[in-house]
Amino acid sequence: MAELNENTFWISGIINGEYRECDGPYTTTKDMSDKGYPYVTKTPNPNFTHQKYDYTAHEWVDTSDDALLHTVEDVKEAVTELKSNSQSNTQSNDQLDKKLDKLTTLVIMSNVQVGEIRKELQAVKAQNQSAAATQPTEPTQNTTPEVEGGNK
Template structure:
């Protein structure tokens, strides 16, 4: 006769309209590996007095009042820390805004100076162009006269 394999499991969740946190252990000869929610094959944590199974993290979670109190304390500490960080970030943001304003002013002033320098360069080019054109005209005239004499 074939030997029957026993499987131990717990129930954590809603079954038959009733919520069960960590109900069991139960023993069956059926294969439970493909069952899933609300059946749990993983042995509960012996250190927890009240627990439920977290199907996302695949672990037992302590739900005792002490654990919940620690969770609330952790959340309060995190909120306090976030508020503190938020205030220091606000101060840092103000300092960064001031630096950005100064930088924007410097860039604007630099652009104005560059514009003035470009205008001066263009004015100098305009002043230099008539002298160059006069020299070229004189050379062309001389060449034409020389060609007529030959």
């Protein structure tokens, strides 16, 4: 005859419409390792007076009043820190916005100046072209008579 092995498990969750935090230990001859929620084969933490199993983290979580009080205090600290960071980020965002406004103004001013320089260059170009068109062309030959001979 085969030897029967006892397997120990706890219940943490809802079973038969009733919520249980850490109910057990129970023993059975069935293999409980693959049963899952609400059956837990991992031994509870002996340091916790009240606990429940976190199926996501796969560990027992302290649910005592002291642990919950510490959790609330931790949340308060985190909120305070986030508010502080948010305020400092708002200030730094305001500073960044001011710098961005200055840079935008400088870019606009430089674009205006570049536009003015282009207009001036076009005006100078137009003047050069009109001046070149109105100037008489230089003769390619010398039309003044040359006098041959010496002194007269």
